[in-house]
Amino acid sequence: MATDIDLHVGKRLRRRRRLLGLTQQELAGHVGVRFQQIQKYECGANRITSGRLFDLSRALNVKVQYFFDGIVDLDSAVKPANDSEEMDGDILSQKETLELVRAYYRLDERPRKRLLELAKALQGDATDVA
Numbered sequence: 463m464a465t466d467i468d469l470h471v472g473k474r475l476r477r478r479r480r481l482l483g484l485t486q487q488e489l490a491g492h493v494g495v496r497f498q499q500i501q502k503y504e505c506g507a508n509r510i511t512s513g514r515l516f517d518l519s520r521a522l523n524v525k526v527q528y529f530f531d532g533i534v535d536l537d538s539a540v541k542p543a544n545d546s547e548e549m550d551g552d553i554l555s556q557k558e559t560l561e562l563v564r565a566y567y568r569l570d571e572r573p574r575k576r577l578l579e580l581a582k583a584l585q586g587d588a589t590d591v592a
Contacts, residue, residue: 464506476504492521
């Protein structure tokens with residue numbers, strides 16, 4: 463039976479895999495398992511051993527701690543570290559968000575900064591209207 467921590471780690475695994483644009487099959491190939499195993503990890507059906515977590519962190523180019531980011535207290539239920547982690551429908555896993563992030567990082571540094579400034583300005587305009 464999946465614990466809250468297993469579910470949290472699985473969500474973080476899925477989020478990072480999607481952000482990198484990897485399929486479950488591709489990630490499975492990097493760590494030497496079948497894609498069904500990645501599916502089970504992502505939904506929390508199977509626990510991830512420490513060795514496998516290390517392999518996944520290397521394949522996804524993150525530190526092992528990444529999978530536990532957002533967990534405030536391991537003795538209680540998993541709670542997001544801040545409200546931005548607790549977004550409707552897990553906004554960071556949505557296809558549109560991932561496409562936007564990928565497009566953003568394909569830009570050179572100067573256009574990226576200008577786009578960020580524009581987004582912040584538009585956000586300010588939206589709050590002024592409301």
